[in-house]
Amino acid sequence: MKITSIIVDDEQIARNVLRNYLVKYCPQIEISGEAENIREAVPLIENLRPQLVFLDVEMPFGNAFDVLEATKEIPYETIFITAFSEYSLKALNKSASYYILKPIDIQELILAVNKAVENIAQKEELNRNRILLENLKQKPEKQQIILPTLQGFDVARTDEIVRLQADGNFTQIFLKDGSKKMVCRFLKYFDELLDFPLIRVHRSHIVNFNFVKSYRKNGEITLQDGAEIEVSETYKDAFLKRFS
Secondary structure, eight states, X not given: OOEEEEEEOSOHHHHHHHHHHHHHHOTTXXXXXXXXXXXXXXXXXXXXXXXXXXXXXXXXXXXHHHHHHHTTTSOOEEEEEEOOOHHHHHHHHHTTOEEEESXXXXXXXXXXXXXXXXXXXXXXXXXXXXXXXXXXXXXXXXXXXXXXXXXEEEEEEGGXXXXXXXXXXXXXXXXXXXXXXXXXXXXXXXXXXXXXXXEEEETTEEEEGGXXXXXXXXXXXXXXXXXXXXXXXXXXXXXXXXXX
């Protein structure tokens, strides 16, 4: 099955490198067009209706998110090409978007393409682009996060998360409605991804500060759902500063 795609990057050399890699290592990808900025990208996407877009995050006349906003009614998978930016990576990870850091690593490219192609083949209805756009308009505590589970994906708002608990190679996420999700990620992944009011208090626990009911001098906190969590010495000072 051939997947129609376009490349959007303001650097000609970068477009050439990506095109050559795709031709050599991802033969299922058919490149239908290229654009070097948002002014070219939007009409190209509207006219060609590609299944997959390789999209540079930073470009002249706007960025990747402006492209998504202008074409949000058109369904397509996106693989973002980006230089390292903590803000961009957090936004992309929360929406479970696929991205490749510059300079492009061939194995990372193949992995991202295979995932995108699999979603296209399965006609997956999870709209990462729309979730990403919505998150960029919200404060961190109101943003949505896509949770990869053994059954697929769930979507939750971060202000609905009461706590997260490490469970081997997985993380258990407890929500304020009483439900629980088993997510295919290490706790460290969420520690790096999530912002306050979700804070690390123990090597095995992240809690939502807004759900803390009480703190005792023995280093235990009680959450509104009744859970009792130990605050380890490593994280105690940072936790207590939140009360001052």
